[in-house]
Amino acid sequence: MRRAESLLLRIAVYGAVGLTLAVLGLLMLEILRQGLPRLSWDLFAWSYSSENQSMLPALVNTLTMTVLALAMAVPVGVLSAVYMVEYAHRGNRFVRVIRAFTETLAAIPSVVYGLFGLLLFVGRLHWGYSLLSGALTLAIMILPVIMRTSEEALQAVPDAWREGGFGLGAGKLRTVFRIVLPPALPGIFSGILLSAGRIIGETTALIYTAGTVAQIAGLRQSGRTLSVHIFALWNEGLAQGEAYATAAVLLVLTLGLPALSARLSRRSGHGGGKRR
Amino acid sequence: MSQFRIQNLNLYYGSFQALKGVNLDIPERRATAFIGPSGCGKSTLLKTLNRMTDLVEDCRVEGKVLFDGKNILSRLTDVNTLRRRVGMVFQKPNPFPMSIYENIAFGPRTHGVRKKEELDELVERSLTEAALWGEVKDRLRKSALGLSGGQQQRLCIARALAVQPEVLLMDEPTSALDPISTARIEELVLGLKREYTVVMVTHHMQQAKRVSDRTVFFLLGEVVEAGDTERLFSSPQDARTGDYINGRFG
Numbered sequence: 001m002r003r004a005e006s007l008l009l010r011i012a013v014y015g016a017v018g019l020t021l022a023v024l025g026l027l028m029l030e031i032l033r034q035g036l037p038r039l040s041w042d043l044f045a046w047s048y049s050s051e052n053q054s055m056l057p058a059l060v061n062t063l064t065m066t067v068l069a070l071a072m073a074v075p076v077g078v079l080s081a082v083y084m085v086e087y088a089h090r091g092n093r094f095v096r097v098i099r100a101f102t103e104t105l106a107a108i109p110s111v112v113y114g115l116f117g118l119l120l121f122v123g124r125l126h127w128g129y130s131l132l133s134g135a136l137t138l139a140i141m142i143l144p145v146i147m148r149t150s151e152e153a154l155q156a157v158p159d160a161w162r163e164g165g166f167g168l169g170a171g172k173l174r175t176v177f178r179i180v181l182p183p184a185l186p187g188i189f190s191g192i193l194l195s196a197g198r199i200i201g202e203t204t205a206l207i208y209t210a211g212t213v214a215q216i217a218g219l220r221q222s223g224r225t226l227s228v229h230i231f232a233l234w235n236e237g238l239a240q241g242e243a244y245a246t247a248a249v250l251l252v253l254t255l256g257l258p259a260l261s262a263r264l265s266r267r268s269g270h271g272g273g274k275r276r
Numbered sequence: 277m278s279q280f281r282i283q284n285l286n287l288y289y290g291s292f293q294a295l296k297g298v299n300l301d302i303p304e305r306r307a308t309a310f311i312g313p314s315g316c317g318k319s320t321l322l323k324t325l326n327r328m329t330d331l332v333e334d335c336r337v338e339g340k341v342l343f344d345g346k347n348i349l350s351r352l353t354d355v356n357t358l359r360r361r362v363g364m365v366f367q368k369p370n371p372f373p374m375s376i377y378e379n380i381a382f383g384p385r386t387h388g389v390r391k392k393e394e395l396d397e398l399v400e401r402s403l404t405e406a407a408l409w410g411e412v413k414d415r416l417r418k419s420a421l422g423l424s425g426g427q428q429q430r431l432c433i434a435r436a437l438a439v440q441p442e443v444l445l446m447d448e449p450t451s452a453l454d455p456i457s458t459a460r461i462e463e464l465v466l467g468l469k470r471e472y473t474v475v476m477v478t479h480h481m482q483q484a485k486r487v488s489d490r491t492v493f494f495l496l497g498e499v500v501e502a503g504d505t506e507r508l509f510s511s512p513q514d515a516r517t518g519d520y521i522n523g524r525f526g
Contacts, residue, residue: 160370168383168439169359183373
């Protein structure tokens with residue numbers, strides 16, 4: 001009986017892992033199989049035309065968009081988390097309200113963010129379809145993620161270290177930024193990474209705010225990112241092979257991101273961590 | 277000479293009164309031990325001496341604690357300066373997740389020491405004073421978290437000494453350590469009390485006996501008896517002190 005149970009459990013566990021890996025593998029394989037043969041240097045030409053659906057403008061826009069949105073959301077998100085964890089009194093009503101708000105924000109579908117951005121940034125503020133409108137919309141969208149992960153990372157830092165800092169006569173500011181923040185950085189980085197993934201993968205919210213023009217865009221110009229590029233190509237139905245090729249590039253980009261961040265946090269985390 | 281004069285001190289956590297009308301003098305360059313059963317207020321009084329009680333929400337203090345003739349409970353007290361002069365070692369070793377060197381240099385840097393030679397010298401001197409230099413001098417750049425528990429606690433003592441305090445508060449500093457590490461810390465305290473005023477909370481009566489010159493016995497937030505350690509243990513004047521040191525409760 002026991003044996004049978006444990007065997008069953010083992011099958012279930014291995015089965016679940018196997019299924020997950022199989023789905024992931026199948027997905028990657030299919031995209032690479034369809035996409036790689038269509039990749040060519042022409043697809044990385046400086047400009048897009050209806051004869052050559054270059055993805056380079058979209059690639060550049062993706063990078064710009066990611067940097068812009070993160071540059072807006074990360075400082076606000078991390079500093080808000082510092083306020084909530086380190087400065088506000090425990091059980092503060094204001095903090096509870098903020099927390100409820102951010103949780104609600106995180107659950108809102110991206111199309112709603114898109115519409116909001118369309119009405120406010122594109123319309124009311126007359127910024128038009130632009131990288132700026134898109135980046136601001138995405139910044140609002142990822143803010144809850146960054147706040148939440150930063151908050152958790154800060155809460156995981158033991159109080160004993162804060163006491164140690166205060167006990168040496170280091171004030172609040174120095175204790176928070178020199179003692180508490182450094183060990184929380186890897187956790188904060190993982191939140192930033194998650195957010196970067198959402199930015200790179202976002203389509204709907206950007207169609208409404210950054211538009212779909214295939215050009216290397218400036219701040220106040222419309223430009224499509226890679227995800228939007230795939231959507232547009234597929235929708236037009238004329239260059240679906242190029243859509244696959246773009247998907248392959250996007251896949252590699254997304255896979256490369258964790259590796260890059262692991263490297264970054266290793267470099268920034270010297271002297272810290274649990275290593276001897 | 278008294279380092280601290282505590283006058284009519286009352287302390288409340290919300291509506292609970294943790295210290296009741298405490299009057300006590302703590303002598304300079306001596307080791308004073310606070311003993312008593314848990315919840316008797318000994319740690320609370322210790323934390324009042326460098327205002328670590330400020331960190332506890334709903335904590336209210338009445339009365340006076342004179343340090344150097346000034347009431348440190350006053351709003352005008354600069355707590356960061358106070359805590360530099362009145363250092364603290366905690367129950368569990370709490371080295372920062374940094375290198376051994378950075379742990380020690382953190383305090384002096386906080387208080388404005390910038391020159392590398394000066395920092396190097398402070399690090400070596402503090403570690404030597406805490407009897408740790410020999411064990412770590414070749415691994416100063418390694419993480420402090422790799423040290424053993426006893427070494428970590430001595431590192432924390434060195435870290436407290438690096439800001440050149442006058443007083444060292446120790447809150448059950450050996451309760452998380454094995455007997456050998458405990459013995460090393462006690463030995464260390466015997467040396468330190470020549471240079472510093474040491475105030476130590478302990479739940480080990482034997483430790484109080486071995487280490488301290490004066491002992492203060494607390495019960496339910498009150499100071500029951502304070503006196504020279506030898507006298508207090510050999511001929512306690514209050515019946516409750518006698519009962520406690522003879523192990524009848526606590």
